Amino acid sequence: xxxxxxxxxxxxxxxxxxxxxxxxxxxxxxxxxxxxxxxxxxxxxxxxxxxxxxxxxxxxxxxxxxxxxxxxxxxxxxxxxxxxxxxxxxxxxxxxxxxxxxxxxxxxxxxxxxxxxxxxxxxxxxxxxxxxxxxxxxxxxxxxxxxxxxxxxxxxxxxxxxxxxxxxxxxxxxxxxxxxxxxxxxxxxxxxxxxxxxxxxxxxxxxxxxxxxxxxxxxxxxxxxxxxxxxxxxxxxxxxxxxxxxxxxxxxxxxxxxxxxxxxxxxxxxxxxxxxxxxxxxxxxxxxxxxxxxxxxxxxxxxxxxxxxxxxxxxxxxxxxxxxxxxxxxxxxxxxxxxxxxxxxxxxxxxxxxxxxxxxxxxxxxxxxxxxxxxxxxxxxxxxxxxxxxxxxxxxxxxxxxx
Numbered sequence: 001x002x003x004x005x006x007x008x009x010x011x012x013x014x015x016x017x018x019x020x021x022x023x024x025x026x027x028x029x030x031x032x033x034x035x036x037x038x039x040x041x042x043x044x045x046x047x048x049x050x051x052x053x054x055x056x057x058x059x060x061x062x063x064x065x066x067x068x069x070x071x072x073x074x075x076x077x078x079x080x081x082x083x084x085x086x087x088x089x090x091x092x093x094x095x096x097x098x099x100x101x102x103x104x105x106x107x108x109x110x111x112x113x114x115x116x117x118x119x120x121x122x123x124x125x126x127x128x129x130x131x132x133x134x135x136x137x138x139x140x141x142x143x144x145x146x147x148x149x150x151x152x153x154x155x156x157x158x159x160x161x162x163x164x165x166x167x168x169x170x171x172x173x174x175x176x177x178x179x180x181x182x183x184x185x186x187x188x189x190x191x192x193x194x195x196x197x198x199x200x201x202x203x204x205x206x207x208x209x210x211x212x213x214x215x216x217x218x219x220x221x222x223x224x225x226x227x228x229x230x231x232x233x234x235x236x237x238x239x240x241x242x243x244x245x246x247x248x249x250x251x252x253x254x255x256x257x258x259x260x261x262x263x264x265x266x267x268x269x270x271x272x273x274x275x276x277x278x279x280x281x282x283x284x285x286x287x288x289x290x291x292x293x294x295x296x297x298x299x300x301x302x303x304x305x306x307x308x309x310x311x312x313x314x315x316x317x318x319x320x321x322x323x324x325x326x327x328x329x330x331x332x333x334x335x336x337x338x339x340x341x342x343x344x345x346x347x348x349x350x351x352x353x354x355x356x357x358x359x360x361x362x363x364x365x366x367x368x369x370x371x372x373x374x375x376x377x378x379x380x381x382x383x384x385x386x387x388x389x390x391x392x393x394x395x396x397x398x399x400x401x402x403x
Contacts, residue, residue, distance in 0.1 A: 007364040011186045014178055016283035020063035055085055057399040063087050070095050073103050083112045092118040104131050129159055139167045147180050190283045191324050205278055212274040213339045215267045216315045226255040238273035271318050282325045289365055293317040295394035297361035305380035309354050316343050317361050364391045
């Protein structure tokens with residue numbers, strides 16, 4: 001069976017800046033790789049993603065955290081990668097031997113960043129401490145007191161080893177870990193920020209939201225789009241910058257840009273720039289994820305079941321993280337925004353065709369009940385590969401467009 005790269009999960013620092021992605025693999029919709037397939041999975045990703053070309057696009061120029069097991073370490077697979085592109089993860093299943101230690105020492109000497117994955121606090125791992133930069137801990141298997149003791153141990157040894165905790169699912173966990181001196185965080189916590197009751201949205205952000213909603217009205221025409229965009233200097237200048245960076249013809253006015261790009265493309269540009277500004281004080285990964293999701297939904301909306309709502313796919317995906325970005329409940333946001341009823345229903349999770357498209361668009365990046373995804377795929381005879389291809393094409397598009 002062919003093994004595929006499936007998704008990436010962001011790793012963020014204390015400032016909620018994305019510093020890299022762990023690549024996740026799967027050989028079908030339902031099955032994660034078994035332990036016996038781990039070496040095959042690593043070598044397969046090297047081949048399938050044409051390492052020296054595609055990895056940077058998959059990770060948008062950030063480092064890829066990749067698992068390497070016994071055979072792949074002994075065969076020195078990490079040397080196939082640019083040292084600036086990856087973090088070499090040594091898994092807890094590694095059989096420690098003198099040969100393994102020698103290769104890890106060589107990788108360290110050549111400047112590769114090395115991490116111990118799923119660290120279990122056993123003394124046998126201490127032999128790697130001179131060579132590693134990161135220790136990864138699973139929060140479901142590790143207590144806060146364990147983390148404190150590990151910090152003390154590393155300080156006593158005068159080792160500058162960073163701590164990365166995965167499966168961080170809530171804002172409260174993130175805050176606690178941050179207070180303990182943890183450096184990096186992996187999980188879905190940034191989707192669940194502290195929602196502040198009665199929090200007001202600034203006039204600037206309110207205007208951006210309304211601008212985004214206005215251009216997506218079904219009856220908006222050429223001249224009206226030009227007028228709407230021209231009313232916001234930051235959006236207008238952003239449009240001109242984007243257009244001129246992508247084309248060979250110099251564009252000097254919003255009206256010219258609208259004419260050059262066409263209505264649908266200019267709507268996307270307005271939405272992207274507006275969301276970029278709305279996201280300025282939230283984790284950058286939320287904006288990146290929103291864009292990838294929007295493009296994934298746009299691609300999937302070309303499939304026969306969704307063609308009737310194809311004009312709504314991109315903007316729905318783009319707005320779907322708005323509650324986390326603004327730290328305001330989605331219900332309140334949808335009440336205040338002049339957006340199409342279909343979009344409102346999808347953002348609130350009510351059962352509609354657009355909601356089903358959103359479920360598919362989110363599948364590879366967030367935790368969702370597998371049953372709901374399988375039901376939609378079976379209902380409309382949609383293959384796993386078609387959803388995966390849409391997602392991976394969107395990652396490439398994001399990297400080429402925004403990075």
